[in-house]
Amino acid sequence: MWSWHICPSDGTFDHGETGKGQNGIALILAVVSVFLLTVAVLQTRAGVNLAEEIVVSGAQEMQALYMARSGLALVSAALGEDETQVDSFQDDWAAANDKGAVPIAEVGWAVGKVSDEEGKFNVLDLVNEDGESDDYTDFAAQRLFDLLVELGLGESRAEEIVDSLIDWMDSDGTVTGSGAENLHYSSLKDPYACPNDLPASVDELSLVKGIGAVLLYQGEAEVPPLIDFITVYGDKKPGDRFRRVNLNTAPIQVIASLIPDMTLELAEEIAASRDGEPFNSAAEIKDVPGFPDEMYNENVAGFPDDISLAVLIDVSSSYFSARITGETTAASSRAYGVFQRKGQSVELVYYRGF
Ligand SMILES: [Ca+2]
Ligand SMILES: [Ca+2]
Numbered sequence: 001m002w003s004w005h006i007c008p009s010d011g012t013f014d015h016g017e018t019g020k021g022q023n024g025i026a027l028i029l030a031v032v033s034v035f036l037l038t039v040a041v042l043q044t045r046a047g048v049n050l051a052e053e054i055v056v057s058g059a060q061e062m063q064a065l066y067m068a069r070s071g072l073a074l075v076s077a078a079l080g081e082d083e084t085q086v087d088s089f090q091d092d093w094a095a096a097n098d099k100g101a102v103p104i105a106e107v108g109w110a111v112g113k114v115s116d117e118e119g120k121f122n123v124l125d126l127v128n129e130d131g132e133s134d135d136y137t138d139f140a141a142q143r144l145f146d147l148l149v150e151l152g153l154g155e156s157r158a159e160e161i162v163d164s165l166i167d168w169m170d171s172d173g174t175v176t177g178s179g180a181e182n183l184h185y186s187s188l189k190d191p192y193a194c195p196n197d198l199p200a201s202v203d204e205l206s207l208v209k210g211i212g213a214v215l216l217y218q219g220e221a222e223v224p225p226l227i228d229f230i231t232v233y234g235d236k237k238p239g240d241r242f243r244r245v246n247l248n249t250a251p252i253q254v255i256a257s258l259i260p261d262m263t264l265e266l267a268e269e270i271a272a273s274r275d276g277e278p279f280n281s282a283a284e285i286k287d288v289p290g291f292p293d294e295m296y297n298e299n300v301a302g303f304p305d306d307i308s309l310a311v312l313i314d315v316s317s318s319y320f321s322a323r324i325t326g327e328t329t330a331a332s333s334r335a336y337g338v339f340q341r342k343g344q345s346v347e348l349v350y351y352r353g354f
Helices: 022-043 045-050 056-081 135-150 155-169 182-186 202-207 212-218 252-256 264-276 282-287
Strands: 012-014 102-104 108-116 319-328 332-342 345-353
Touching: 056 102, 056 108, 056 319, 056 332, 056 345, 135 155, 135 252, 202 212, 252 264
Parallel strands: none
Antiparallel strands: 012 345, 102 108, 108 319, 319 332, 332 345
16 A cells, blocks of 8 residues: 555654755655655545445545545654754644645645644653552652642542543552542443553553543543643653653643642743743753742652652653644545654654544
8 A cells, every 4th residue: 555655553653864954854745755656546436446345435535535635644754854952832743733734646635733742741650660559659649639630620630630641551460549440440331441551552551430421532611631731651750750841842731740749830931931942951941030049949848859840840751742634625534643752763652543
């Protein structure tokens, strides 16, 4: 299939040989060209015949899906061209968020949103390497609880979500507070097992007690969709206890729940500052008007004394996600992808077309 050159099942988008500048533009043009071919082939009678299982009406859906996939390919190309020291909304990968619909092959268009997964709270920090709780994971649980309350959830619901996420991932079968283990999930109308392991995708979080697909993807009443604030994508830096949050891309509520002393007002100041000029290093947070200097390194009361704001924040990211809608005049289709960037190599680590 033509499409696998752009969106291969093994998920490899390698920009390693392309370099910067001219080559980058050539690459994007090449990427687009392959998609133009894909779309062109699908438009022809021969193309339709090629895929005999595709009825003609279904070909419209396929075209729309290719529009969405070409949107993902463009995001991948932009990530491969981006410099990796600092990531912010001023980078090219974020341009899709302001661009609106991008016309593709005069047959349709793609429109979508790119997110920095490392601007979100990482739920993987809720258990340690042994799949257990400790003083550090307790701190992560406190941060998530604060975040959920900040987002507008009631305290008992926030507690239920935190405890259920811990039980979902912890290796034991003992229920944590208002959480849930196998007994709960196996007695549902459509039962499934509690994995007692780290989630493989953010979609999996919709299965966790207290969350559900509505809260995750659409939000509830005044509460925004959780998918914009929590993630399962991100790696710890060597020696780190926590997956760091990128200050340049984190929503205000995520910044406000980093440490208990961080107020919403200060988080708003920090966001205003980075929206003007992105932070080039985590320590530049000290230059934000009203930021108390000592807050950067002082340890968080009640937790191990190597926990401070300084070990929780960062200014660059490696995981990005994109939700793209592809449309023709006759059909619409969506694609969701998560990319891991390593230098100039960009890998699609998760993909769902729908
Ligand atoms: Ca468990
Ligand atoms: Ca448990």
